[in-house]
Amino acid sequence: MTQKSGKLYNKNIVIYNLTKNKVVAARSDIADGFFSRLRGLMFAKSIAADEALVIKPCLAIHTFFMRFPLDAAFVGRGGVVLKVALGIKPWRVPSGVSSSEMVIEMASGALRKDILAEGDVIEIR
DSSP: OOEETTEEOOTTEEEEETTTTEEEEEEEEEEOSHHHHHHTTTTOOOOOTTEEEEESSOSOOOOTTOSSOEEEEEEOGGGBEEEEEEEEOTTOOOOOOTTOSEEEEEETTOOOTTTOOTTOBEEEO
16 A cells, blocks of 8 residues: 555555445555555544455554544445445444454545445455
């Protein structure tokens, strides 16, 4: 994952909701190494509404050192959304999901029910 001034720069990854035939995030990045997963969006100034960070593997998240609230979707095997946590404020540790394989983090308000809900199936393109 590459960040500069709080922006994600590997933006050629799209998260698509197969259940609702909608784009969840048009510009995304994947954090799949130890340090990129540990850092996540810490210290970022902001994230655009159409951007996302996919953290994998990931069972749980924290918002330590975050400057803004976020929404998170916990995704299991086959891309099934197991849980959607909305408006997670900085300095929190929301409950995780033991069967989660990845977590999608987006700006607070981005994961509305018409975009993504529990039970939906997503694909990362």
